Amino acid sequence: EAQVTQNPRYLITVTGKKLTVTCSQNMNHEYMSWYRQDPGLGLRQIYYSMNVEVTDKGDVPEGYKVSRKEKRNFPLILESPSPNQTSLYFCASSLSWENEQFFGPGTRLTVL
Amino acid sequence: QKEVEQNSGPLSVPEGAIASLNCTYSDRGSQSFFWYRQYSGKSPELIMSIYSNGDKEDGRFTAQLNKASQYVSLLIRDSQPSDSATYLCAVYGGGFKTIFGAGTRLFVKA
Numbered sequence: 001e002a003q004v005t006q007n008p009r010y011l012i013t014v015t016g017k018k019l020t021v022t023c024s025q026n027m028n029h030e031y032m033s034w035y036r037q038d039p040g041l042g043l044r045q046i047y048y049s050m051n052v053e054v055t056d057k058g059d060v061p062e063g064y065k066v067s068r069k070e071k072r073n074f075p076l077i078l079e080s081p082s083p084n085q086t087s088l089y090f091c092a093s094s095l096s097w098e099n100e101q102f103f104g105p106g107t108r109l110t111v112l
Numbered sequence: 113q114k115e116v117e118q119n120s121g122p123l124s125v126p127e128g129a130i131a132s133l134n135c136t137y138s139d140r141g142s143q144s145f146f147w148y149r150q151y152s153g154k155s156p157e158l159i160m161s162i163y164s165n166g167d168k169e170d171g172r173f174t175a176q177l178n179k180a181s182q183y184v185s186l187l188i189r190d191s192q193p194s195d196s197a198t199y200l201c202a203v204y205g206g207g208f209k210t211i212f213g214a215g216t217r218l219f220v221k222a
Contacts, residue, residue, distance in 0.1 A: 035212075042200065042214035044212070045210050048210070050208060058209055058210075090155055097208040098144045099144075101202075
């Protein structure tokens with residue numbers, strides 16, 4: 001089944017404790033992206049990747065890191081999480097940057 | 113700052129009516145436009161894509177694009193209670209970024 005998977009689905013952590021949210025797609029898509037969704041603000045792009053080893057900042061990259069060492073995986077790293085990073089996070093992928101994006105199930109992160 | 117604006121709603125329509133959802137965008141260089149539907153607690157899923165001026169129809173859904181006015185809309189005919197969701201407008205523009213609107217909540221009353 002073609003899909004985008006994210007882990008974990010739910011995470012409660014404390015300020016400053018490094019964490020990684022994994023994202024994997026099995027559709028051989030080139031473009032992958034991370035979004036955060038907050039009430040009233042919609043989906044905001046954090047980082048995106050055009051292909052392996054090619055990543056760039058979206059609109060809200062502060063406090064996040066990403067890497068794209070393999071085509072299928074695009075992990076999101078929070079080196080020192082803060083409460084303002086409490087949000088619902090979505091990973092998405094598409095064939096190329098101008099095609100429709102397929103979204104993962106979401107990761108609900110709470111930083112205390 | 114490139115922007116995509118949507119009326120947050122909620123938009124309430126009776127079952128069987130036409131629901132009209134609107135979106136404006138600021139980047140004149142935008143080339144690809146998408147409507148996604150998001151049910152509460154779920155991830156967004158694609159409804160329609162449109163790339164050129166005019167109308168594009170798919171079943172009960174019609175997307176309309178007017179690049180001169182920087183306006184894209186989604187019409188849902190014969191609205192059903194199952195159409196009740198948040199509808200997100202997405203614009204893919206320069207710099208390979210994706211800009212989403214905040215979404216319009218739609219309620220279809222049975």
